[in-house]
Amino acid sequence: MTKIQGPIRVRFAPSPTGFLHVGGARTAIYNDLLRQNVGGAFILRIEDTDKERSDEAMTRQIQSALAWIGVVWDEGPFLQSERLPRHHERAEELLAAGKAYRCFCAPEELDAQRTAAQKRGEAFRYPRTCLKLSQQEIDERLVAGKPFAVRFKMPDEHITFTDIVRGDMDFPPDALDDFILLRSDGNPTYHMSVCVDDIDMGITHVIRGEDHLSNTPKHIPLFRALGGQVPTFGHLPLILGQDKKRLSKRYGATSVEEFRNEGILPQALYNFLALLGWNPGGDREILSRDEMIRLFDVDRLNASPAVFDREKLLWMNSQYLSMLDAVALRPHLEPFLEEVGLGDADPARLDAAVSLHRTRARTLRELAGLLIPYFRETAYDPEASAKFLKDPDLPGHLEALRDRYAGLPDFTKEALEAALRAQADERGIKAGVLIHPTRMALSGTASGPPLFDLVETMGREATVRHFDRFIAFLRQPQPVAAGE
RNA sequence: GUCCCCAUCGUCUAGUGGACUAGGACACUGCCCUUUCAAGGCAGGAACACGGGUUCGAAUCCCGUUGGGGAUACCA
Numbered sequence A: 001m002t003k004i005q006g007p008i009r010v011r012f013a014p015s016p017t018g019f020l021h022v023g024g025a026r027t028a029i030y031n032d033l034l035r036q037n038v039g040g041a042f043i044l045r046i047e048d049t050d051k052e053r054s055d056e057a058m059t060r061q062i063q064s065a066l067a068w069i070g071v072v073w074d075e076g077p078f079l080q081s082e083r084l085p086r087h088h089e090r091a092e093e094l095l096a097a098g099k100a101y102r103c104f105c106a107p108e109e110l111d112a113q114r115t116a117a118q119k120r121g122e123a124f125r126y127p128r129t130c131l132k133l134s135q136q137e138i139d140e141r142l143v144a145g146k147p148f149a150v151r152f153k154m155p156d157e158h159i160t161f162t163d164i165v166r167g168d169m170d171f172p173p174d175a176l177d178d179f180i181l182l183r184s185d186g187n188p189t190y191h192m193s194v195c196v197d198d199i200d201m202g203i204t205h206v207i208r209g210e211d212h213l214s215n216t217p218k219h220i221p222l223f224r225a226l227g228g229q230v231p232t233f234g235h236l237p238l239i240l241g242q243d244k245k246r247l248s249k250r251y252g253a254t255s256v257e258e259f260r261n262e263g264i265l266p267q268a269l270y271n272f273l274a275l276l277g278w279n280p281g282g283d284r285e286i287l288s289r290d291e292m293i294r295l296f297d298v299d300r301l302n303a304s305p306a307v308f309d310r311e312k313l314l315w316m317n318s319q320y321l322s323m324l325d326a327v328a329l330r331p332h333l334e335p336f337l338e339e340v341g342l343g344d345a346d347p348a349r350l351d352a353a354v355s356l357h358r359t360r361a362r363t364l365r366e367l368a369g370l371l372i373p374y375f376r377e378t379a380y381d382p383e384a385s386a387k388f389l390k391d392p393d394l395p396g397h398l399e400a401l402r403d404r405y406a407g408l409p410d411f412t413k414e415a416l417e418a419a420l421r422a423q424a425d426e427r428g429i430k431a432g433v434l435i436h437p438t439r440m441a442l443s444g445t446a447s448g449p450p451l452f453d454l455v456e457t458m459g460r461e462a463t464v465r466h467f468d469r470f471i472a473f474l475r476q477p478q479p480v481a482a483g484e
Numbered sequence B: 001g002u003c004c005c006c007a008u009c010g011u012c013u014a015g016u017g018g019a020c021u022a023g024g025a026c027a028c029u030g031c032c033c034u035u036u037c038a039a040g041g042c043a044g045g046a047a048c049a050c051g052g053g054u055u056c057g058a059a060u061c062c063c064g065u066u067g068g069g070g071a072u073a074c075c076a
Helices: A020-040 A056-069 A080-096 A109-119 A137-143 A189-199 A212-227 A256-262 A266-274 A289-295 A311-322 A326-339 A345-358 A364-374 A382-391 A395-407 A413-427 A429-444 A451-458 A459-475
Strands: A008-012 A040-046 A075-079 A100-103 A149-152 A159-163 A167-171 A180-182 A205-209 A232-236
Touching: A008 A020, A008 A205, A020 A040, A020 A205, A020 A232, A020 A256, A020 A266, A056 A075, A056 A256, A056 A266, A075 A080, A075 A232, A075 A382, A080 A149, A080 A189, A100 A109, A100 A137, A149 A382, A159 A212, A159 A232, A167 A212, A180 A189, A180 A459, A189 A256, A189 A429, A205 A212, A205 A429, A212 A256, A266 A289, A266 A311, A266 A345, A289 A326, A311 A345, A326 A345, A326 A364, A345 A382, A345 A451, A382 A429, A382 A459, A395 A413, A395 A429, A413 A429, A429 A451, A429 A459, A451 A459
Parallel strands: A008 A040, A040 A075, A205 A232
Antiparallel strands: A100 A149, A149 A180, A159 A167
16 A cells, blocks of 8 residues: 655544543554654644533543653644634635535424434435525525524535545445534534644544544545545544443443553553554564554554453553563552552662562552562461461571571572571471471562562561561461361 | 444454465463562464355455444534
8 A cells, every 4th residue: 555655744633521542542542653653743632512521621631641651742732612713614614605505404303304214214314405495595594593504515426535444435425415514503513623623733644433434425525625635534443342342341441541540551551552453563562662653554554343452451561560670660650659558668679679579460559569568567368378387396497597597697699598598408307498488477478589589678677577577476376266 | 224344263463366284462271490479481272254256276356144343413
């Protein structure tokens, strides 16, 4: 297919009726990749003309979600609501030029006709009742103060265009009807607003969701009637849920904000969403934004819908967690540290602990949870600690090990390991007999990073304290289970 | 209902008429590594929706069926 030549002007035009959905985010990402790949400008436009459903807070929310995920826009945000007079003005021009006409038909009447047509198995098209009105009839209604909408006079011809992702499209004239440009309250409809804005903003490429595919044959003649350059279109397939139906709340998080709160890294979400419907060629899947920009090619955009796979997102996030070092992770981790009460923990120790645990967590929230034992006493996992209670020699072993560690000249993992193994030898036991309870004493769990890394990072003082506490735990009278 | 779009492992995908015994990734299973848990390495099971064509040859092109999705608004 044809290579897209820059500079181009693309736009992302969400309506602020909710948090930024992953589908919207993906659309923004493809616009971002295209814009960065070929050069030009990315325009952010907020389609807030539906005042009842729009919310200023959501507008800010969408911007912050886009910024967080790493989408860069060059112009805007422009609020569509502020351009209403302009939309109105252009509609008046179409009316004056005879490219649009007033429709006095009552909505209820049209609804009835629509239902009847559907019953007969036919597609309903506005029968152009009001197009046939004489000037005199129009004037009479105007004088009588009859409300009217303004309809676009659709040309009676096939509308064809080449969609970037779907190829050649052809819509026959009987599939289209004279849609409304201006409502009877004078407000422009979505179709009117988008086309006027796209023209005024010099948009050359419109990459949007598939739900707009059937709007495109309406928009193309409108662009022409308005004397504007018809942009190139590309319609992205939808993102589906596990049941292959449109992604919905039932499957958990669907907005960028929710993934952020769960502890997904922005790089991971960007990467994951970009690959949901686009393939850069080759087998690599972990790619930075810069690499994706370099490789981006609309020809490799998929036309079939994709199911959103949470598991794979989590996997990708864990890959990013492992790739980034503790310092790079710091700003992302901060809110989650606050959440678990580690907001003012010692940074050096925090970084050391993060390096030990990053490959063991799938989300930032999980990672923060794994860090707690380094700073606070935590409960011993009841199931995993139960078996240590059965060994009467264990408290003695651990006391000796504690004393050895307390007096160790250098508290390094090599020295710690040598000391532990030496003690095991002296006592004629296997190293594992000491290793496992020591891990439990320090972290409260049976799993985690290599033990001596854990001990070193914990530090001498805290280690000794943990030993004391665990020895006391082992020695306390054990409750006897009822019935035994 | 009508119009439009889509169809490769459970999922994301590679594949653009012969190199396909259909490749990779997630998930799953087994093995290795190992003080545990991860990570990593190796191996395994797992797909061309169905039916007709076209062609010497079809996952790939055409038609139909089925399934899924979208649009059918004075919502965006």
